[in-house]
Amino acid sequence: MSATSNGHQPVTRSQSLRDIIPGRRSVRAFAPRPVPRRLIERAIEAAGWAPSPHGRQPWRFVVLESLERREALADAMAVSWREQLTLDGQPAEIVEIRLAKSRERMLTASLLILPCLYLDDLDAYPDADRQEAERLMAIQSIGAAIQNLLLSVYADGLDAGWMCAPLFCPDVVREALGLDPSLIPHAMIPVGYAAKEPVRRPRLPVEQLIVSWE
Numbered sequence: 001m002s003a004t005s006n007g008h009q010p011v012t013r014s015q016s017l018r019d020i021i022p023g024r025r026s027v028r029a030f031a032p033r034p035v036p037r038r039l040i041e042r043a044i045e046a047a048g049w050a051p052s053p054h055g056r057q058p059w060r061f062v063v064l065e066s067l068e069r070r071e072a073l074a075d076a077m078a079v080s081w082r083e084q085l086t087l088d089g090q091p092a093e094i095v096e097i098r099l100a101k102s103r104e105r106m107l108t109a110s111l112l113i114l115p116c117l118y119l120d121d122l123d124a125y126p127d128a129d130r131q132e133a134e135r136l137m138a139i140q141s142i143g144a145a146i147q148n149l150l151l152s153v154y155a156d157g158l159d160a161g162w163m164c165a166p167l168f169c170p171d172v173v174r175e176a177l178g179l180d181p182s183l184i185p186h187a188m189i190p191v192g193y194a195a196k197e198p199v200r201r202p203r204l205p206v207e208q209l210i211v212s213w214e
Contacts, residue, residue, distance in 0.1 A: 039153070070106050112190055114166060
């Protein structure tokens, strides 16, 4: 599969799943160029094939391509971010640097995808414990959906990141975008063409990941 890099040169990536999984990376610097809509639709379609409780697919996706909409969201979220980072005791200058970097990431990416948890179609139970288990299964499954999306994006020659900021201010995100109350923003995925190679963190060897095998 070919795509175009920030240097306008074709990017060819192996379509082997064994190569796609370790090849996927979290990009924080993007070249401000448009992404073909069909690739985003294909990535969201891939997300829909993730496992979910009873096949309910408890997720919906908001795509923000408009720079004006992304700026409005960044402005609204900045207020919450600033308050939370200040509560963490971080120096004011560090807070502003982090805010500026997050804003840049949101605005220079070609677009943002916001995966939202959608619980209205889940099975209902008469007891609180099983209902909570149902909700937790839905949360687990949206993670699987996002991973499918990220792998599809990477396989098509694009890059993305996974920002968890909406988890800390879902009401702010909903209000800024005019979303239905049934949608619970869980992540923000900037998508586009990498402006530079990201620094990748090493992964634990399989021997450390397996804690028991009997």
